[in-house]
Amino acid sequence: MFQLRCTVRNCNLDLKRQATSLVCSSGHHFDRAKEGYWSLIQPQDRKSVKAGDTDTAVLARHRWLERGHANELIEFLTPWASKAAACSATETPRILDLGCGEGSFGPALFGNNADGYCGIDLSKRAVRMAARGWPEATWVLANADRTLPIHDQSIDCTMSLFGRRPVSEISRIAKPNAMCLIAVPAEDDLIELREKTQKAGHRRSRWKTIVDEFSVAGFQFVKHQLWKQQMKLDREAINDALAMTYRAVRHSQHARLESVTAMQVTLAADVLLFQRSV
Numbered sequence: 001m002f003q004l005r006c007t008v009r010n011c012n013l014d015l016k017r018q019a020t021s022l023v024c025s026s027g028h029h030f031d032r033a034k035e036g037y038w039s040l041i042q043p044q045d046r047k048s049v050k051a052g053d054t055d056t057a058v059l060a061r062h063r064w065l066e067r068g069h070a071n072e073l074i075e076f077l078t079p080w081a082s083k084a085a086a087c088s089a090t091e092t093p094r095i096l097d098l099g100c101g102e103g104s105f106g107p108a109l110f111g112n113n114a115d116g117y118c119g120i121d122l123s124k125r126a127v128r129m130a131a132r133g134w135p136e137a138t139w140v141l142a143n144a145d146r147t148l149p150i151h152d153q154s155i156d157c158t159m160s161l162f163g164r165r166p167v168s169e170i171s172r173i174a175k176p177n178a179m180c181l182i183a184v185p186a187e188d189d190l191i192e193l194r195e196k197t198q199k200a201g202h203r204r205s206r207w208k209t210i211v212d213e214f215s216v217a218g219f220q221f222v223k224h225q226l227w228k229q230q231m232k233l234d235r236e237a238i239n240d241a242l243a244m245t246y247r248a249v250r251h252s253q254h255a256r257l258e259s260v261t262a263m264q265v266t267l268a269a270d271v272l273l274f275q276r277s278v
């Protein structure tokens with residue numbers, strides 16, 4: 001399975017699989033959850049500025065993906081993922097998916113490499129679903145805003161799709177020449193929905209800031225592309241889009257959409273590829 005390291009403070013030793021446990025040579029021990037994921041989170045790391053998605057958001061994202069709303073995005077990302085994995089000299093490139101969520105993208109993009117794939121998320125609900133969906137891969141409950149349970153310079157490709165981007169940790173774990181595949185919502189993602197709920201939908205492009213952050217952390221910018229799709233959403237899909245993007249929070253905003261039964265929306269993502277300078 002995917003090599004992980006011990007998360008007991010200052011230990012950092014290899015974790016070895018023994019039946020349904022992971023054990024380091026200092027005797028620290030982590031049980032496999034019955035759903036098949038590993039909880040490597042330490043009590044002091046549970047708290048985060050953002051504590052992972054709520055169950056409601058995770059389930060909404062799951063329904064959204066099950067309905068196939070991300071199929072075109074997956075198709076678009078497939079050659080990017082292959083390119084990112086191809087930087088590796090090994091046959092089993094080590095892929096780390098930060099903020100893997102309910103686990104649809106991992107098998108869709110790296111399904112032929114279960115041994116080399118690890119998804120990390122802070123939502124128990126999300127990793128549970130992910131582990132059920134692709135049990136051959138490695139799924140870890142951990143906080144991506146803390147020290148990652150991964151050895152220095154051991155990852156060929158880190159992926160963050162609409163998730164956390166802890167650049168100094170991504171840099172620490174990256175092998176020389178490792179790649180990093182990032183997707184963030186583009187400025188007009190779901191703009192029609194935002195305009196309706198917030199009256200004025202804010203357009204905010206983040207990708208140039210991300211290029212700066214990665215450059216400071218020792219990554220060269222390889223490529224950026226804007227992915228876009230128009231899609232008609234029915235009422236249920238509108239509800240899920242609101243729930244999975246935190247935009248359902250304010251009742252008064254939600255109310256503005258109550259009479260809407262269907263809506264044409266823009267889905268848009270900025271996709272970026274970086275490579276670690278040697």
Ligand SMILES: C[S@@+](CC[C@H](N)C(=O)[O-])C[C@H]1O[C@@H](n2cnc3c(N)ncnc32)[C@H](O)[C@@H]1O
Binds near residue numbers: 054061100160
């Ligand atoms: C918008 S979702 C994207 C999930 C998945 N990549 C996808 O595109 O379907 C963001 C994910 O990041 C996770 N997350 C948020 N904060 C986190 C943290 N500090 N550490 C690990 N995961 C975190 C959330 O629980 C959620 O599953």
Ligand SMILES: [Zn+2]
Binds near residue numbers: 011
């Ligand atoms: Zn240990």
